Amino acid sequence: MTLKNIYTDCPIYKGSLISLRQTRLEDTEGLLKCYSDEKAVPFFNSDNCNGDNFHYTTLERMRQSIEFWNFSYIHKYFIRWTIISNDTDEKLGTIEMFHRIADDEFNHYGLLRIDLHSYYETEPIISDILQIANDNFYEAFDVKAILTKAFPYATERISALSKQGYSPLGKKFMIYDDYYIIEQK
Template structure:
């Protein structure tokens, strides 16, 4: 298996495709990151105060620059989520293998950022299917953590259906995390 940081794969399902985020995505991704309804669902935990609400193309490009730097530095991978029918870029997802001196050592952390109109079960179901089919192996993790605040009802319904369970305790200092183990 190739190192994901050497060659970033493209993943495709019926509704969506994941492709590594590129600077050319900035204009369309700004629709997601300037969507006030969507921002509340983004996971900005441990992101040095960045809440991922961007109002200018310059700020969106700075974020993509940082994501690309992080990829080259092997910190995390950020993919653009593309609607197959229209080629519209509707958000991003991020994944990394976490190394830490706590009970969540060697877990994957998944961030899902979607425009509010795409924060729907069919889209989230496919995101989670791609994750389940590929990310345990390519990131070498046995469990994946992701955040879903109580207001994220569509996301929580999809997570539960895909056998994610609330951890019912803090992850670092943060609440509202769900976990899925590879063989569950």
């Protein structure tokens, strides 16, 4: 699958614990549980998001975000997938991925954002998400490396990143800290 195809026919990915399906308006109520979770908000990566911290407390605000995410898909800015439990069909959160074009050393890198309800901010769930990304996103997004953020207190996320082959970037990404990287093998 190539970059242009992923924006015309968004794939569904299935891991051992979760599946990823493009976010839809019908996910609004289920995703509000994640985005209204005050314990989850500190784990969200809102770098370069114009001040949005992704803490949403109303269905209307959640719906507006999903409409923006769908607008962004249509215009090939990024893709948001809903993270769905394979066992319960519960919506656990979302991921975002895009191919970054910039005049810096991270040009043509993929940026992965992971937003999970705090109950699901666990090493097994995050590892399953990362395994899907590692197996599919280099080719799907035509990137040579994937960057993602994990704050120092995100111990479950950092454990999952380490187990999936990610390592600390060791320097700022743009003006931001706490990024991890994995390069295509």
